[in-house]
Amino acid sequence: MGLLVDGQWHDKWYDTDKTGGKFEREAARFRNWVTRDGAAGPAGLGDFKAESGRYHLYVSMACPWAHRTLIFRKLKGLESHVAVSVVHPHMLENGWEFRPNDPLHEDLLHGFSYMHQVYTRAAPGYSGRVTVPVLWDKEKQTIVSNESADIIRMFNEAFDDLDGVNADLDLYPETLRAEINEVNDRVYNTVNNGVYKAGFATAQDKYSEAYDALFETLDWLESRLSVQRYLLGGQQTEADWRLFTTLIRFDAVYFGHFKCNRQRISDYPVLSAYLRDLYQVPGVQETVDIEQIKEHYYVSQRTINPTQIVPDGPALDFASPHRRDQLS
Numbered sequence: 001m002g003l004l005v006d007g008q009w010h011d012k013w014y015d016t017d018k019t020g021g022k023f024e025r026e027a028a029r030f031r032n033w034v035t036r037d038g039a040a041g042p043a044g045l046g047d048f049k050a051e052s053g054r055y056h057l058y059v060s061m062a063c064p065w066a067h068r069t070l071i072f073r074k075l076k077g078l079e080s081h082v083a084v085s086v087v088h089p090h091m092l093e094n095g096w097e098f099r100p101n102d103p104l105h106e107d108l109l110h111g112f113s114y115m116h117q118v119y120t121r122a123a124p125g126y127s128g129r130v131t132v133p134v135l136w137d138k139e140k141q142t143i144v145s146n147e148s149a150d151i152i153r154m155f156n157e158a159f160d161d162l163d164g165v166n167a168d169l170d171l172y173p174e175t176l177r178a179e180i181n182e183v184n185d186r187v188y189n190t191v192n193n194g195v196y197k198a199g200f201a202t203a204q205d206k207y208s209e210a211y212d213a214l215f216e217t218l219d220w221l222e223s224r225l226s227v228q229r230y231l232l233g234g235q236q237t238e239a240d241w242r243l244f245t246t247l248i249r250f251d252a253v254y255f256g257h258f259k260c261n262r263q264r265i266s267d268y269p270v271l272s273a274y275l276r277d278l279y280q281v282p283g284v285q286e287t288v289d290i291e292q293i294k295e296h297y298y299v300s301q302r303t304i305n306p307t308q309i310v311p312d313g314p315a316l317d318f319a320s321p322h323r324r325d326q327l328s
Ligand SMILES: N[C@@H](CCC(=O)N[C@@H](CS)C(=O)NCC(=O)O)C(=O)O
Pocket: 001, 002, 027, 028, 062, 063, 064, 065, 066, 129, 130, 131, 132, 133, 146, 147, 148, 149
């Protein structure tokens, strides 16, 4: 775990001293957008046109933010257009790493050993954290974006003109945008990032604040989803997939490792059925790797788990019937 300072790698854990023990996530730095015609998107530079084979995605199977991008790539049918390299689940002194002789964890594009080399290839004097996901442009030899929230929106529409892409699926429909953003906001602050705020807090009160806000939102979601199949009603949207990647990790990791232990997702009848419903969407299961998820958190985060022992449990069942199709 570390970061780049003027292009040099430094091994350093998150600094919570300046914030009284509170974990604050750093904002992503590369914020350009791939668009259908190469016109500039909502931020950054233009000239990133959606083209088959031009972009490469770097992910970790463990990371909930990267997981969103893998789900969108799958659901939108982008697999033949955007290739993927997967980092090794252990993120230690050198940050995210590749294992050159391990076909599942190789840098298929550059052959690098470390993810930080991808960042310095794009920006030699880069300072900041080296995070996944990263969307790389082979033509311009740079990072388009390292912000998952933006990458999923690009995947949702920019590639729609290419062969075999599922252009009919719109997970961010115009008419629902305001409400999606509102739900995302709460879910991001108290659930997606909320579990990290609890897990990475170094002061009791900061942990408890995050814990209370997290379970208040989970209770709210349990009630909201008891009368409708998805967060926005009868239609699946990006809000569901953004929530999904945290829920799927919850019982295996966040409950114990991050001390989010008032109850498990499997103790919530509605949320657990909702989670199974999403998990059973064709293609999604292939994006979920519980073993890599557990390996990553329990081995990499040594300030929380110094023994690096990975728990054998819990038993998880995402395949049993969900009966959510009876809802609107
Ligand atoms: N805003 C980013 C956050 C990504 C992020 O924090 N990824 C984590 C992995 S789960 C990471 O790479 N952390 C490395 C670090 O913070 O040094 C996004 O959503 O894309």
